Amino acid sequence: MNSKLASTRRIISLLLLGAVLAGCATGPSSPSPELLRKIESAQTRSDHDALATYYDQQAAAARALAAEHRKMAQSYQGMFAGGRGGASMPSHCNAIVRSQEGIAVEYEAMAAGHRKLAEHAKP
DSSP: OHHHHHHHHHHHHHHHHHHHHHHHHSOOOOOOHHHHHHHHHOOBHHHHHHHHHHHHHHHHHHHHHHHHHHHHHHHHHHHTTTSOSOTTHHHHHHHHHHHHHHHHHHHHHHHHHHHHHHHHSBO
16 A cells, blocks of 8 residues: 555656656746837837836745745755655755846836936926
């Protein structure tokens, strides 16, 4: 019975790993043509305010993804504490946390830049 349980756990772990890796395969996408158009044509306060709002939303999404991977790292830490395979998963998740937190900081800086531009733009 123990070997059947171990086999089932192994299959479940592999399925979870596959789901995680599939999610990681969808990296950041290129800016949409619409976003590029908005950036290139931004002249008014409302144009820059809209871009600042967009970047604030992107920062929030990056922080949410970081929080999700922080929880995953904790789950993997407990799963592989016994020395079984996959012990690198917590460090993988923690690397994503650091990356997403850095991306959030960059988006926040972009939002702040557009707020500054909005102050000096025509109404």
